[in-house]
Amino acid sequence: MKMKISRREILGAGTVAGCAAIGGALLKGANVAAASPSAAAVPWTWKKMDPAEIQERAYQSAWEKIGCMYGACESILGTLADRYGAPYNTFPVDATVYGSGGIGGIGSVCGTVNASGLLFNLFVKNQNDLFALCSEMSLWYEKASLPVYRPKKPKVDIEIVRSVAGSNLCHISSTKWANASGYKVLTNEHFERCNRLVADAAAEIVRMLNEYDAGNMAFKQKLNDFSQQCLSCHGPGNTTANVASGMTCNPCHENPH
Template sequence: MQTRREMLAKMGGAAGVAGMIGAGFFSPLLNGEAMASAKPNLKAGFPYEYAKLDLDEVAERAYWATYEGHCMYGVIAPIAEMLAEKVGGPWKSFPVDMFRYGAAGVMHWGTLCGAVNGAAATMYLVSKDPVPLIDEVYNWYSQSSLPVYQPVKPKNPNFKIISTVSGSPLCHVSTTKWCNESGHKFFTPERGDRCCRLVADTARKTAELLNAQLAGSFKPQYAIPAAVQECRSCHGKGGMLENTNTKMDCTQCHDVEPDHGK
C-alpha cells in the first residue's frame, strides 16, 4: 500500500495537492460538520450484510461476551458472530477483538460508554442511514432506567441489580450514578454484572433498531431536547459564543446560573 507521501509525489507535489483540494479530496477533513451529517455510501466501502436477528439471543450472548471482552466488544461481537452464522461473507473474518479497546470508556478513561460506542460502530457497518439509529440508541441509553435484562443463566443468581437513569452516554456518569444509588463500589462483582446486563440491553436495542430499519418500519423519534437547544442557541453554530457542538444534556456536567445567557 502506497503512503500519502508517495501518492502526493506521483501527483506532482504542491500542484497535486492544489488539484485535490479543488476537487474536494480533502473536503471531509476541512468540513467536519458536513462529514458528520453526510449519508455514507456504505455499500461501496463496507460489504457487511445485515439480516434480522433474534433479540433475546443477541442479549444473552452480549451478556457473556462482556464478561469476556468488556462493554464495546460485548455489543458488536455477538452481533458479528450471529451474522457470520447467518449470512457469512466477510463477517466470518471480522476482527471483533479490535473493539476491546472500548472497555470502560476507552481503556478505562471513563469517556463514551463502550456499549453505545459498540452500537454506533455496528450501525455504521451495516446501515445506509446510520445517524438516526445512533441518535435513537444514544437517547434511549441516556433516558431509560437500565439495566432491565435478566440473564437466562446469570453469572451470580444472588445478585440484585438495581436500575438507574444515567442521563448521559458517558461511562463515568453512568457508572458513578449507579454506584451511588446502589451502594456498590466500582470495583465489585455487582458493578461488573450491572455493566454486563447494561450491554445486553444495548446490544438488544441495537439489533431491534436495525431489524426495524431492515423491515422498513423504523421511524425516528429522537429530537434534541429544548434545554439542549437553548444551550446550543448561544454555544452552538451561529450562537454568540459558538464554542461547542453536542446533543448531550449540558447540565449533566455544567452548572447553569439562573440568569445565564441573559
Template structure:
C-alpha cells in the first residue's frame, strides 16, 4: 500500500469515527427541561404587622452605601430598607434589632459563603412576603440578577473612595467567588480600599434592586422568570429531581464551581440514555 492510499484510509476512518461519535451523541440527547415563561405574582393578604410601603430605590441605595461602614454588607442592605420605614411609620419597624444583621459580613462572619448583600436582601423580602411560593420566586429572581449582571453600577453622591470601580460578573451568589472574580478582572487585591469600595457600592446596587422588586410586587407588576438559566436546565435535566440521577438540587449557577470533564463530555449522554 502506498503512502497516499494509507493517508486516505486513515482520514476516512477518522471521519467515519467522528460522524459515528456525533451520531451517538445526538441520539443520546435527553429531553432537556424546557424554559418556563415569566408569570406575574399575586400578593397574598399579609396578616402580620410587618407591612411594606413603597420606597425610592435611589434613596435606598444611597443609604445602604453610607451605612456600610457601620456593620458591613448584610447590615447596611437590610437597614437601608427598615430604617426608612421606621422613620416614616414608627413601629414595629423601629424596634427591629438591626444589630442582628451584622453577622452576614464577608459571606457570614468572613467565611466567604452567601454574599451578605443577598443575605440581607432575602431577609427583607421574607419580612414582608410571608408566603413561601412568592417569597422564593422573588429571592431567586434577585439572586439570578446578581449572578448575571455586571456590577457595581451605583455611583455615590459623595464617594468615600474616589476611584473608577471596574465592573465584573459574579457568576455566583457566594462572597468569595464574587470577590475573586472581581479581583481577577480588576487586578486589585482583596485587602485594597478600592475592593472595599467595590463591595460598598455593590451593597447599594442590591439594596436598590431589592426595593425595586418589592415595589413591583406590591403594585402587582412583578414578573417571576424561570428560576433556571440555560446551564442549570441542562444539568438538572439529568441530576435534578426529574432526572434519573436525582442527586442534586438548587438553582444557583452550576459553572461557578463545576465544569465538565472530558469523560463527562464523551460518555455522559450515552450512559444516561441506557440508565434505568
C-alpha cells in the first residue's frame, strides 16, 4: 500500500518547514488583527419578523448542509443580512455547520437548541435573560411534538410522524423518532424529519426574540414534576446540591429512592 501515508509521517516530515510556515502565519495574523476593525459588539439590534416567513428558508438551508444548527442560523441571520446588511452580514454563518447531528454527529445537544443559544447571545441584553431564554427553548424542544412544518418544496415528500423527544439530545430525540416512525436513523427520511424540525425551531426562536425585544417575553416552560422533585434535593442551593442540569431527568433516571 504505497499510497497510504500515515498522519504521523506527514507531521514528522513537515515539522521544520511547518513550524516556519505557522510562525510566519502567526506574525502576519498579528499585523492583520491590529489593522482590521473588530466585529460589532453584541447585543445587536433585533428586527422583528414574522416567524412563518423564515421557515421554508430554514428547511432548505438545513438540507443544503444536512445542518440543523446551520439551517436555523442561516435562515434568521441570512434574512436579516438580506434586509439590513451590517452587522448581520458580518456573521460567518458557515461556522455553524459543526452543530449538525448534536455537534459533528456526536448526538449531544440538538443543533437547533445550540443555534438558539447563539442567536439569543447575539441579541439579548444581559446574561440572566440569555440563560432564561436558553432554558425556555430547551424545554420547548424537549416537550413539543415535532415536526409540524410542511415544506413548500419537500425534498422527501412523505408524511412525517411526529414524536416528543423528552430530551434536548440529538441521540435521544432521533432514536425516539426512529422508533415512532419505523425509519432508521441517518436515512433521508430521518434528515427530512430533522430539517422540518429546523423550520419549527427557527420559527420558535424568532417568536421568542420578537416577544423578548418587545419587552413582553412570557416564560411558560417548566421542568416536569418528576425532575422538579429531584432538583428539590439535588439542585443548586439545596442540601445535596450535586446536579447541575436543567434537562429533564427521566429519560436517563428512574427514581432510585
